[in-house]
Amino acid sequence: MTDYAIEDLTASAYRIPTPGPEADGTLHWDGTTIVVVQVRCGGVTGLGWTYANEACVELVHGVLADELRGRDVLDTPACWHAMQRRVRNLGRVGLVSCAMSAVDIALWDAAARLREMPLCRLLGRVHDRVDVYGSGGFTTYDDPRLSAHLEDWVGTRGIPRVKIKIGEGWGTAVERDIARVARTRQVAGATAEVYVDANGAYSAAQAARVGARLAEWNVTWFEEPVSSDDLDGLRRVRDAVPADVAAGEYGYDLPYFRRMIDNDSVDCVQVDVTRCGGYTEWLRITALAAAANLEVSAHCAPNVSVPAAVATANFRHVEWFADHDRIEPMLFTGTLDPSGGWVEPDLSAPGHGLALSADAADSYRLR
Numbered sequence: 001m002t003d004y005a006i007e008d009l010t011a012s013a014y015r016i017p018t019p020g021p022e023a024d025g026t027l028h029w030d031g032t033t034i035v036v037v038q039v040r041c042g043g044v045t046g047l048g049w050t051y052a053n054e055a056c057v058e059l060v061h062g063v064l065a066d067e068l069r070g071r072d073v074l075d076t077p078a079c080w081h082a083m084q085r086r087v088r089n090l091g092r093v094g095l096v097s098c099a100m101s102a103v104d105i106a107l108w109d110a111a112a113r114l115r116e117m118p119l120c121r122l123l124g125r126v127h128d129r130v131d132v133y134g135s136g137g138f139t140t141y142d143d144p145r146l147s148a149h150l151e152d153w154v155g156t157r158g159i160p161r162v163k164i165k166i167g168e169g170w171g172t173a174v175e176r177d178i179a180r181v182a183r184t185r186q187v188a189g190a191t192a193e194v195y196v197d198a199n200g201a202y203s204a205a206q207a208a209r210v211g212a213r214l215a216e217w218n219v220t221w222f223e224e225p226v227s228s229d230d231l232d233g234l235r236r237v238r239d240a241v242p243a244d245v246a247a248g249e250y251g252y253d254l255p256y257f258r259r260m261i262d263n264d265s266v267d268c269v270q271v272d273v274t275r276c277g278g279y280t281e282w283l284r285i286t287a288l289a290a291a292a293n294l295e296v297s298a299h300c301a302p303n304v305s306v307p308a309a310v311a312t313a314n315f316r317h318v319e320w321f322a323d324h325d326r327i328e329p330m331l332f333t334g335t336l337d338p339s340g341g342w343v344e345p346d347l348s349a350p351g352h353g354l355a356l357s358a359d360a361a362d363s364y365r366l367r
């Protein structure tokens, strides 16, 4: 045991209903589940989370806490490798990686708090601030709702980058997709960057045809035009369309990103710090991307992405996803304001500066 031995890990799951039905090209949902992890050591509490099923709670309380109790939190990468070895027979990708990510984020936060320094400086800051883009534009929105949503991002909050969902009904409503893109360009104005995300709804040939039409509206980001399992399909679309092709939100480990990068599948690598294995794996994935002269964009979970984002030289922008934009200020104190189109970490706060608002969260608690 050391002075900084991990005493305990706890996890809780919360489900926050959406304000109305939400959907993208391939999925509908009416609520968001977040699993929050807290680690206690040396008189501080480290905080992490993942947007994943409540089954992660059992993984944290079981194998991960069992493996980590008594280890020195300042040896954060050693803790990560201990978890990685421990989950061999559980299957690393998927929920296990989500649970590991939430724990790794909490460990890094605790390590920074013990050193009484901001987490971004412990990770090694490169940028003072990073750009964000407003993300949402669900296919369930009617025209007035979509316009109000976009006006909020671009007009009210001054974020000059917006992304909407397309690929409605597994690519069966292309004319409506294009009409919604046209509306987005109209509301966002000529100079804002307009992005689209098909969530894997199209075939490669269909995505190439859609991508040609998107050029008319100066769409510069085409996310998951085909399934991100189809690395060759992504590359074919990339070769055919003017927009940057992006994917990576379902990347749960370093070898997946190596395959994606080696295959020339994307122009920009998306990494979700709450899925990929936390900050420890983020640092390795972003280095892999840098070696291929690629930039990285943070997928979702904006407030815990920012410390890693400012510590990544080849970083492009943080996705400020509508559901998480609503949830994170409800459940946590110390959240950042993306108004103006960029954020910077609070250098006066130790760790990532976030804390759970237990009273506010309790009404949404699942377990």
Ligand SMILES: [Mg+2]
Binding pocket: 197, 199, 223, 224, 249
């Ligand atoms: Mg996406």
